[in-house]
Amino acid sequence: xxxxxxxxxxxxxxxxxxxxxxxxxxxxxxxxxxxxxxxxxxxxxxxxxxxxxxxxxxxxxxxxxxxxxxxxxxxxxxxxxxxxxxxxxxxxxxxxxxxxxxxxxxxxxxxxxxxxxxxxxxxxxxxxxxxxxxxxxxxxxxxxxxxxxxxxxxxxxxxxxxxxxxxxxxxxxxxxxxxxxxxxxxxxxxxxxxxxxxxxxxxxxxxxxxxxxxxxxxxxxxxxxxxxxxxxxxxxxxxxxxxxxxxxxxxxxxxxxxxxxxxxxxxxxxxxxxxxxxxxxxxxxxxxxxxxxxxxxxxxxxxxxxxxxxxxxxxxxxxxxxxxxxxxxxxxxxxxxxxxxxxxxxxxxxxx
Amino acid sequence: xxxxxxxxxxxxxxxxxxxxxxxxxxxxxxxxxxxxxxxxxxxxxxxxxxxxxxxxxxxxxxxxxxxxxxxxxxxxxxxxxxxxxxxxxxxxxxxxxxxxxxxxxxxxxxxxxxxxxxxxxxxxxxxxxxxxxxxxxxxxxxxxxxxxxxxxxxxxxxxxxxxxxxxxxxxxxxxxxxxxxxxxxxxxxxxxxxxxxxxxxxxxxxxxxxxxxxxxxxxxxxxxxxxxxxxxxxxxxxxxxxxxxxxxxxxxxxxxxxxxxxxxxxxxxxxxxxxxxxxxxxxxxxxxxxxxxxxxxxxxxxxxxxxxxxxxxxxxxxxxxxxxxxxxxxxxxxxxxxxxxxxxxxxxxxxx
DNA sequence: GTGAAAGCGCTAACAA
DNA sequence: TTGTTAGCGCTTTCAC
Numbered sequence: 001x002x003x004x005x006x007x008x009x010x011x012x013x014x015x016x017x018x019x020x021x022x023x024x025x026x027x028x029x030x031x032x033x034x035x036x037x038x039x040x041x042x043x044x045x046x047x048x049x050x051x052x053x054x055x056x057x058x059x060x061x062x063x064x065x066x067x068x069x070x071x072x073x074x075x076x077x078x079x080x081x082x083x084x085x086x087x088x089x090x091x092x093x094x095x096x097x098x099x100x101x102x103x104x105x106x107x108x109x110x111x112x113x114x115x116x117x118x119x120x121x122x123x124x125x126x127x128x129x130x131x132x133x134x135x136x137x138x139x140x141x142x143x144x145x146x147x148x149x150x151x152x153x154x155x156x157x158x159x160x161x162x163x164x165x166x167x168x169x170x171x172x173x174x175x176x177x178x179x180x181x182x183x184x185x186x187x188x189x190x191x192x193x194x195x196x197x198x199x200x201x202x203x204x205x206x207x208x209x210x211x212x213x214x215x216x217x218x219x220x221x222x223x224x225x226x227x228x229x230x231x232x233x234x235x236x237x238x239x240x241x242x243x244x245x246x247x248x249x250x251x252x253x254x255x256x257x258x259x260x261x262x263x264x265x266x267x268x269x270x271x272x273x274x275x276x277x278x279x280x281x282x283x284x285x286x287x288x289x290x291x292x293x294x295x296x297x298x299x300x301x302x303x304x305x306x307x308x309x310x311x312x313x314x315x316x317x318x319x320x321x322x323x324x325x326x327x328x329x330x331x332x333x334x335x336x337x338x339x340x341x342x343x344x345x346x347x348x349x350x351x352x
Numbered sequence: 353x354x355x356x357x358x359x360x361x362x363x364x365x366x367x368x369x370x371x372x373x374x375x376x377x378x379x380x381x382x383x384x385x386x387x388x389x390x391x392x393x394x395x396x397x398x399x400x401x402x403x404x405x406x407x408x409x410x411x412x413x414x415x416x417x418x419x420x421x422x423x424x425x426x427x428x429x430x431x432x433x434x435x436x437x438x439x440x441x442x443x444x445x446x447x448x449x450x451x452x453x454x455x456x457x458x459x460x461x462x463x464x465x466x467x468x469x470x471x472x473x474x475x476x477x478x479x480x481x482x483x484x485x486x487x488x489x490x491x492x493x494x495x496x497x498x499x500x501x502x503x504x505x506x507x508x509x510x511x512x513x514x515x516x517x518x519x520x521x522x523x524x525x526x527x528x529x530x531x532x533x534x535x536x537x538x539x540x541x542x543x544x545x546x547x548x549x550x551x552x553x554x555x556x557x558x559x560x561x562x563x564x565x566x567x568x569x570x571x572x573x574x575x576x577x578x579x580x581x582x583x584x585x586x587x588x589x590x591x592x593x594x595x596x597x598x599x600x601x602x603x604x605x606x607x608x609x610x611x612x613x614x615x616x617x618x619x620x621x622x623x624x625x626x627x628x629x630x631x632x633x634x635x636x637x638x639x640x641x642x643x644x645x646x647x648x649x650x651x652x653x654x655x656x657x658x659x660x661x662x663x664x665x666x667x668x669x670x671x672x673x674x675x676x677x678x679x680x681x682x683x684x685x686x687x688x689x690x691x692x693x694x695x696x697x698x699x700x701x702x703x704x
Numbered sequence: 705g706t707g708a709a710a711g712c713g714c715t716a717a718c719a720a
Numbered sequence: 721t722t723g724t725t726a727g728c729g730c731t732t733t734c735a736c
Contacts, residue, residue, distance in 0.1 A: 015511065017713055028723045033715060040716095041721060060479035064425060065713030068416040068728045084445055084648070089436040093462060105480060108460040110445060127412035128457060159367065241651050270652035277654045296436070299593050300622035300652060302629050369729055380707045385731055392732095393705060417729030420712045 016057050025049045036061055067129060076323050077107045077125035079118065081137030085239075086295035087265065091136050091165075094316020102324055104131070111138045119152045125160075132161045132323035140166030141208045161326035163319055166209060174326055176318045176336045180210045183308045183340035184217035187262055187290050190306070190342055192225060194349070196260035196288055200233040202247035202272055204264030211264060214292075218262070233258055237268065244271025252279055260288040260348075266297035266307055273301050273347070288348040303346030310338050368409050377401045388413055419481060428675050429459045429477035431470065433489030438647035439617065443488050443517075446668020454676055456483070463490045471504045477512075484513045484675035492518030493560045513678035515671055518561060526678055528670045528688045532562045535660045535692035536569035539614055539642050542658070542694055544577060546701070548612035548640055552585040554599035554624055556616030563616060566644075570614070585610055589620070596623025604631055612640040612700075618649035618659055625653050625699070640700040655698030662690050 018032040025032070027046055034040040035050045042050075053059070067073040076099055080088045096106050107130055111118035118138050125133050133156070139149040145168050153162060154171045162173040191199055201218060204211035215234070222229050235250055237243030244263050251258055252275065263269035269291035276287050283289055283303055291298075294309035315338045325332040370384040377384070379398055386392040387402045394402075405411070419425040428451055432440045448458050459482055463470035470490050477485050485508070491501040497520050505514060506523045514525040543551055553570060556563035567586070574581050587602055589595030596615050603610055604627065615621035621643035628639050635641055635655055643650075646661035667690045677684040 015713095019713080029713090030715080030724080031722060034722085037715075043721060046721090058475070060475070062420070062713050063480050064416045064419045065728090066715075068414070068420050068712090068730090069714045070716085071728070073416060082445070083435060084438060084441040086436060086438075089441055092460075093434070093436055096460070096462060105476070106460055108444075108448070108458055110448060123410070123412070124457070128415050241648075267652075274652075274654045296593075297652060300619075300626075300649060302626045302654070367729095371729080381729090382708080382731080383706060386706085389731075395705060398705090414729050417712090418731075420714090420728090421730045421732085423712070 015062070016059055018061065021050060021053045021057070021059060025053055071129075072131055072327070073129040074104050075107050075128065075130045076104050076320065077109065077128065077130035077133045079109050079111060079121050079125065079133060079135040079138065081113050082110050083108065085137075085267070086297060087293045088136055090295060090312045091316055091319070094312040094314075095134060095320050096316075097313070098317040098320035102320065104320070104324065113138060115139060115146060115149060119149060122152055122156050126156055130160065131327035132163060134319050134323055135162060135164045135166075136319075137166075140164040140168055141210065142166075143207050143209045143212055145169035145171075161323065163323045163326065165315075165319070172334070174322045174332060174334050174336075176315070176322060176338065178210065178310055178315075178338045179340060180213035181217045183292060184214040184262075185221060186308060186340060186342040187292075188218065188221045190344065190348065191260045191262070191288060191290065192221075194260075194288065197225075197227050198233075198256065198258040199260045199262060200235065200251050200258035202235050202251070202261050202263050203237045203239060203243040203268035205236055205238075214262075214264075237264075239265055240267050241271040241274075244268030244273075245275050246271070248272045248275030252276075252281075258287065261290070263289065263291035265293045266291050266295045266305060269305055269307075269347075270297060270301055273305075277302075284346070284348050290348050294343050298343070298345060301347070306345045306348035307343055309341045309343050311341065314338065367414070368411055370413065373402060373405045373409070373411060377405055423481075424483055424679070425481040426456050427459050427480065427482045428456050428672065429461065429480065429482035429485045431461050431463060431473050431477065431485060431487040431490065433465050434462050435460065437489075437619070438649060439645045440488055442647060442664045443668055443671070446664040446666075447486060447672050448668075449665070450669040450672035454672065456672070456676065465490060467491060467498060467501060471501060474504055474508050478508055482512065483679035484515060486671050486675055487514060487516045487518075488671075489518075492516040492520055493562065494518075495559050495561045495564055497521035497523075513675065515675045515678065517671070524686070526674050526684060526686050526688075528667070528674060528690065530562065530662055530667075530690045531692060532565035533569045535644060536566040536614075537573060538692060538694040539644070539660060540570065540573045542696065542700065543612045543614070543640060543642065544573075546612075546640065549577075549579050550585075550608065550610040551612045551614060552587065552603050552610035554587050554603070554613050554615050555589045555591060555595040555620035557588055557590070566614075566616075589616075591617055592619050593623040593626075596620030596625075597627050598623070600624045600627030604628075604633075610639065613642070615641065615643035617645045618643050618647045618657060621657055621659075621699075622649060622653055625657075629654075636698070636700050642700050646695050650695070650697060653699070658697045658700035659695055661693045661695050663693065666690065 018029045022029040022032045032050055034042050035047050083089055099106050109121045139146050150171055153168045157171055206212050219229055235247035237247050261272050263272050272289050276283055290306040292308045294307040298305035298307045318336055322332050370381045374381040374384045384402055386394050387399050435441055451458050461473045491498050502523055505520045509523055558564050571581055587599040589599050613624050615624050624641050628635055642658040644660045646659040650657035650659045670688055674684050
């Protein structure tokens with residue numbers, strides 16, 4: 001009773017649909033749909049005819065219609081703090097690869113750490129009918145989840161699975177976390193093996209869960225090695241270049257300077273490197289510098305930076321696979337872990 | 353004849369639709385739709401009642417259904433070379449802001465410079481029903497557009513507008529380009545004003561259009577100032593750290609060393625800085641270093657880097673506004689330009 | 705100003 | 721194995 005008669009638009013050739021394919025193949029639309037979805041038997045000869053036409057027209061089903069019909073959009077929303085941060089960029093790229101491999105697409109949003117925007121985006125993604133949401137960074141990093149945020153997340157999670165590298169208190173979500181204890185241990189044992197015992201921590205806030213875990217590990221390891229904890233060796237701050245720069249300045253002003261710095265990420269390590277260089281000191285001879293994330297920033301600094309890598313490819317795949325499985329209501333572990341690795345470069349061992 | 357009887361899923365509370373709103377407001381679904389789309393008159397009292405319910409349930413229409421119905425997805429596809437490159441990240445973030453402001457979402461894809469993948473993604477985005485495609489980097493950078501790519505782009509452009517910062521030969525698309533001549537001029541005049549006349553170019557390939565334009569400007573400006581062109585002062589390469597590092601090594605080996613380097617982007621500038629630093633030379637006293645893009649990398653290097661900024665906010669807005677306008681078949685200029693600005697830092701003026 | 709009804713392109717339950 | 725039909729949730733004529 002419908003199905004176009006004439007070309008609706010003389011310029012834009014009308015997009016072809018399964019009805020067109022069906023008609024030309026002399027079958028019903030459902031048969032075409034069957035070969036498209038692969039989960040039903042179709043007589044081989046018809047199947048071939050249909051597949052030939054699909055190829056001929058380079059036909060791909062309209063995703064909106066498909067999504068509306070089977071209530072699955074094949075879209076995964078990624079809510080990140082700021083894609084310009086190379087850590088998030090690395091995770092996103094890894095997620096995209098995994099998503100495409102699984103026939104999914106990525107809808108990307110940045111919260112810029114603004115709580116209101118973050119909650120709004122959660123809504124937006126849901127209304128966009130994403131099948132699942134992957135949230136990396138933002139409120140999910142809080143040691144104690146913000147109340148309003150938890151409320152909104154709970155509401156969303158009731159219909160759309162949320163996967164995160166952090167956590168959301170009292171909200172059922174899927175977690176794929178980096179083992180921060182292991183990461184911190186790798187860095188500290190590395191420094192200790194180089195006979196550096198005056199180790200300082202620069203950057204990061206202790207109300208961020210991964211930072212807190214690293215801090216706890218730091219204290220434990222010092223204790224294990226019988227090294228006294230000095231609170232002036234812990235300089236909290238943001239996660240950017242200036243945090244590192246400001247932090248190292250404070251440390252250099254101490255009577256007893258540290259001989260090794262653990263920066264909270266490569267960004268702040270850049271600031272640390274600048275501060276040390278400007279002070280006319282040598283890295284690593286006078287002070288070794290190491291950090292977390294192993295982004296490409298490690299290659300830009302002089303000397304190159306020792307850092308902790310997370311195998312982003314695997315990390316992204318776990319996030320996406322979990323998101324997809326959860327959206328399909330398959331059973332998936334609610335907590336998975338990513339193992340960190342140490343990558344040694346010139347900033348701690350003297351080679352470049 | 354349809355419209356759910358019971359809860360279809362006991363856990364997931366069913367998403368509410370305009371039918372629910374209509375029923376509770378005692379009006380027809382079309383009336384609800386009218387207040388949603390704002391382009392029809394509805395009696396104020398009904399309107400208020402409906403709006404109250406929309407608010408009460410935090411209702412937002414299902415985007416898939418809406419897109420299917422009015423054949424507009426409110427999605428803009430961004431096809432970028434690699435989001436991990438801070439230049440692309442900056443553009444994407446700016447685009448996202450502009451898109452959200454206009455009620456659109458971003459579908460992000462990375463081509464990683466692979467031609468096949470790039471063409472596939474063009475297809476993918478179209479089948480995803482994006483209203484327009486913004487392509488930044490990739491084949492659109494070619495001085496002479498790849499033949500296969502042009503063919504595919506032409507096919508896509510017939511139904512979905514393509515906006516790019518580059519160009520696609522013989523394919524009607526919208527261009528928002530950076531004025532590379534102006535950018536190169538700013539950098540060169542800056543160096544010349546500092547009495548640096550032995551200027552070398554590092555990184556980038558001359559078959560990339562923006563790089564080629566910068567090269568041409570370089571030759572013109574030298575000529576204007578009566579400075580002889582030396583071909584050994586032009587070291588082509590990729591766009592990464594190593595391109596800069598390899599490039600500066602060659603230049604430092606020359607009998608007559610340059611006293612200023614124009615790197616093709618901040619990335620390669622990082623390699624240049626490393627090379628100079630390792631050689632025990634000072635920046636900018638011995639050699640000044642400047643580059644293009646003004647990404648945050650400029651802040652990480654020691655000394656900080658003089659670079660060319662593009663006002664990413666405006667750039668992104670122009671790209672997105674053009675994409676939206678074109679998808680609405682409004683008339684938009686097919687060629688727009690973004691004006692570059694010089695940001696001077698320690699790598700060329702001695703202050704940090 | 706408003707409701708009924710058809711249609712966007714696809715899937716899936718039901719018959720045959 | 722295959723076709724018919726209803727339905728996904730929304731917009732948009734077309735009458736009234």
